[in-house]
Amino acid sequence: MTYFLQQLLNAMQLGSIYALIALGYTMVYGILTMINFAHGDLFMVGAFLCFIAATFLKLPFVPTLLLSMAGVALLGVAIERVAYKPLRQAPRVSAVITALGVGLFLENFTLVFSPYPQHVPALIANRTWTIGGVSISSLQIIIILLSIALMIILDLVVRRTMVGMAMRAISWDKSIVPLMGVPLDLIISITFAIGTSLGAAAGTMYSLAFPVIDPYMGILVGWKAFISAVVGGIGNIRGAMIGGFILGGVEIMVAAFMPSTYRDFVAFGLLLILLIFRPYGILGKPRPQKV
Amino acid sequence: MNTAPLLSIRDLTVSYGNIKAVQGISFDVYEGEIVTLIGANGAGKSSTLRAISGLAPYGGTITYRGVDLRKTAADKIVALGIAQVPEGRGIFGNLTVQENLKLATWGRKDRPEVERDYERVFGIFPRLKERRNQLGGTLSGGEQQMLAVARALMSRGKVMLLDEPSMGLSPVLVREIFHVLTEINQAGTTVLLVEQNANMALRVASRGYVLETGTLTLSGTGAELLGNPRVKEAYLGG
Numbered sequence: 001m002t003y004f005l006q007q008l009l010n011a012m013q014l015g016s017i018y019a020l021i022a023l024g025y026t027m028v029y030g031i032l033t034m035i036n037f038a039h040g041d042l043f044m045v046g047a048f049l050c051f052i053a054a055t056f057l058k059l060p061f062v063p064t065l066l067l068s069m070a071g072v073a074l075l076g077v078a079i080e081r082v083a084y085k086p087l088r089q090a091p092r093v094s095a096v097i098t099a100l101g102v103g104l105f106l107e108n109f110t111l112v113f114s115p116y117p118q119h120v121p122a123l124i125a126n127r128t129w130t131i132g133g134v135s136i137s138s139l140q141i142i143i144i145l146l147s148i149a150l151m152i153i154l155d156l157v158v159r160r161t162m163v164g165m166a167m168r169a170i171s172w173d174k175s176i177v178p179l180m181g182v183p184l185d186l187i188i189s190i191t192f193a194i195g196t197s198l199g200a201a202a203g204t205m206y207s208l209a210f211p212v213i214d215p216y217m218g219i220l221v222g223w224k225a226f227i228s229a230v231v232g233g234i235g236n237i238r239g240a241m242i243g244g245f246i247l248g249g250v251e252i253m254v255a256a257f258m259p260s261t262y263r264d265f266v267a268f269g270l271l272l273i274l275l276i277f278r279p280y281g282i283l284g285k286p287r288p289q290k291v
Numbered sequence: 292m293n294t295a296p297l298l299s300i301r302d303l304t305v306s307y308g309n310i311k312a313v314q315g316i317s318f319d320v321y322e323g324e325i326v327t328l329i330g331a332n333g334a335g336k337s338s339t340l341r342a343i344s345g346l347a348p349y350g351g352t353i354t355y356r357g358v359d360l361r362k363t364a365a366d367k368i369v370a371l372g373i374a375q376v377p378e379g380r381g382i383f384g385n386l387t388v389q390e391n392l393k394l395a396t397w398g399r400k401d402r403p404e405v406e407r408d409y410e411r412v413f414g415i416f417p418r419l420k421e422r423r424n425q426l427g428g429t430l431s432g433g434e435q436q437m438l439a440v441a442r443a444l445m446s447r448g449k450v451m452l453l454d455e456p457s458m459g460l461s462p463v464l465v466r467e468i469f470h471v472l473t474e475i476n477q478a479g480t481t482v483l484l485v486e487q488n489a490n491m492a493l494r495v496a497s498r499g500y501v502l503e504t505g506t507l508t509l510s511g512t513g514a515e516l517l518g519n520p521r522v523k524e525a526y527l528g529g
Contacts, residue, residue, distance in 0.1 A: 050501065161396065162393070162394070164370065165386065165390050165393065165394050166397070168383070168385055168386060168393055169383045169385075169386060170296060172383045172384055172385045172386070173381065173383065175381075176345070176365045176377060176381035176383070177378060178344075178345070178346065178364070178365035178369070179344060179346075179365070179374070179375050179381065179448065180366075180394045180395045180442070181366050181369035181370050181397045181398035181399075182366055182394065182396055182397045182447055183364070183366045184365075184366070263472070278437060
């Protein structure tokens with residue numbers, strides 16, 4: 001039982017990171033119906049900004065996190081303006097290919113500056129508590145609580161603010177939104193800024209939990225977060241959160257109770273089966289026909 | 292009908308690829324009027340409204356209160372006072388009635404006035420007040436049309452462009468919507484109405500234009516056009 005609880009805690013940690021990244025995929029899909037395949041690489045850039053801030057600027061945790069989030073948000077907005085905006089009227093597949101290209105660019109750009117893996121210094125004093133046989137580290141607590149806090153804030157922004165309302169309106173029909181006096185490009189930029197900065201927060205926390213980073217670290221994590229978003233129902237924000245925790249949970253539990261080489265095989269197999277029964281994901285709904 | 296027109300369209304052309312939907316039309320809308328463009332499907336009516344709202348690229352000039360709108364983005368055109376009730380109503384089905392209305396106040400800074408406008412709009416459309424917390428997608432066609440008009444009121448449009456408000460509605464609802472339009476007009480909103488339902492449109496209009504395959508072929512007061520033999524034959528069923 002304590003073993004299970006221990007693994008559950010590990011699953012929460014991994015799941016919250018997947019969930020944060022999945023939100024970026026799902027938000028961009030929600031407003032532009034495109035998959036931003038560069039998002040995993042923006043997560044990687046977030047990790048590298050964390051490394052730079054911690055190593056060269058010697059910043060403590062909170063400023064490091066904020067710098068990473070702000071830097072990646074700016075990069076995300078710039079990428080949308082330069083690479084995706086000109087393709088808004090183009091077939092969706094063109095935008096997806098462009099996104100893959102942007103991802104490759106980010107990987108290779110980072111590779112130029114960092115041909116070798118880098119070690120991220122520990123920014124959080126490592127303390128461990130043991131409660132009923134389950135050990136909890138200070139880092140785990142911070143990752144889980146911070147992720148949940150960010151998700152609650154995002155949920156409130158989307159449900160309660162004018163900007164969030166505009167985002168939801170865009171996801172329904174973006175051609176009508178300018179007629180409401182709402183500047184479409186500004187809302188799209190804000191969406192990219194929020195989505196990519198959550199990815200950067202995940203990158204920062206991930207690089208503290210697994211402190212060796214390299215330019216390709218975003219590929220597999222990005223794919224898994226993307227799958228989390230699909231499992232939850234792509235375009236659905238709460239779905240992305242649920243999907244992230246499910247994928248994190250399945251991965252950790254498989255590795256805990258089966259040979260760990262089975263991890264990805266069993267995890268992805270389960271998700272494929274889930275999608276057979278719920279092809280739109282857990283919270284996704286087939287789009288109603290517009291009349 | 293005095294002094295300069297509120298909205299002035301000169302030599303307007305709108306093209307989609309090789310198709311010229313609007314082929315050089317000119318007309319004016321004066322403050323306080325209801326002006327209608329009538330014409331068949333594909334005559335270029337919607338394209339004209341889309342150009343005025345800044346949603347479609349165009350040739351020619353569109354001026355509002357003497358200001359050339361060419362360089363003005365669609366959302367800023369709304370802030371200037373040109374609201375559009377789009378074809379098919381354009382209700383956000385995933386937002387509540389209240390949220391649909393609130394979104395339309397995006398560009399407004401006068402919060403106390405906004406509160407008063409909710410009351411005004413709910414006074415005109417009591418049905419929307421009952422359903423304020425319902426999702427837009429659950430409303431009937433007539434209610435959605437009312438919500439679309441209500442949204443245009445919430446954005447404080449001085450000119451309201453309406454694209455086929457009668458589409459898909461029963462005759463009773465069409466009469467109700469047109470009745471509301473005349474009331475809104477009497478309260479000071481200028482109306483540019485695009486319709487296939489020429490009979491209803493010409494009855495409420497101060498002036499009308501007939502649009503045929505992208506060109507204006509006839510113009511006159513609503514009564515004149517209603518009595519015109521060509522209009523009778525082509526648009527009023529003989």
